Amino acid sequence: MRGIVLACGNSQSPMITDGDRFEVRRVAERPGKAEVDAVLADSGDKRLVVHGTDADLNAVVLRLLRTERLADVPIGFVPADPRSEVARLWGLPTDQGRALDLALSGDPDRVPLVRDDVGGVLVGLGSLGPVRGVGYGDDTVVLRGQASRLEVTPDPEGGPGLVVHVIHKRLFGKKVTSTAARAFQLGCLPVQVNLDGVAHPRPMGKWTWYRHTEDLRLIRGVQ
Structure with a gap:
């Protein structure tokens, strides 16, 4: 073709x-x-x-x-x-x-095509951190407090749409908690958000990623 x-x-x-x-x-x-x-x-x-x-x-x-x-x-x-x-x-x-x-x-x-609430899309990796706040994957609390980093990707396993990885760095190694969801919502102290390798123009105190209908x-x- x-x-x-x-x-x-x-x-x-x-x-x-x-x-x-x-x-x-x-x-x-x-x-x-x-x-x-x-x-x-x-x-x-x-x-x-x-x-x-x-x-x-x-x-x-x-x-x-x-x-x-x-x-x-x-x-x-x-x-x-x-x-x-x-x-x-x-x-x-x-x-x-x-x-x-x-x-x-x-x-x-x-x-899955992932969108955000400021008019953008996510095709690979979205990340932010260090972060302090509260985050929800659908109705599940995935963050309450602080984390070294949050990473979000489209879900490659046929799940509801996206996967949220909450990363806590430790003295030796790190702890990662992963949650599949259709949407992820975060309220936090202002933090830099990175989208497919590009920094958002300004720190954000709230952010949403969600699966597009198409x-x-x-x-x-x-x-």
Whole structure:
């Protein structure tokens, strides 16, 4: 199947050039409305492949959400960074050749899309901390007091939508408590929130992540 590869920022690979199976569109890192929407308008039935960072994928998925294209645009991911949390979470190849083959030939799976209450999305890892406050995973108290760090990801195990990891560092090692939920709500002393590797512009005293009603069609199935 033909696809359009969005080469984001400085993401470069000698194998990712225009070919029979795909065309390459070079865009800025974390591309915005004008760039992504122009590609979506031309995409037709082509799949969309993001070559870049988790933050780049986040920016493209946000435009799919805003333009109501989640249901009809399969999206593949070729990580520019082998440490990609998205790749780790969903078992995607970090070798760029294998990742590109999968993105162009694999089957799309429906995976949870996580949103926040300030208009953003989360495709890999959200984190904050150190934190002091009260947090709920649905109706369950997952934090009362302080923690070294909180991490939230989409749920890769078919649960209600997301997983909250509460991390307490100890003198030797750390204690991690994990809770699956559809939504996570936190009220706390102002804390820095990080979304797919990008810091939110200002410290926040409350934050919510929740599963969107529509899933993301992420290409990660067998070729």
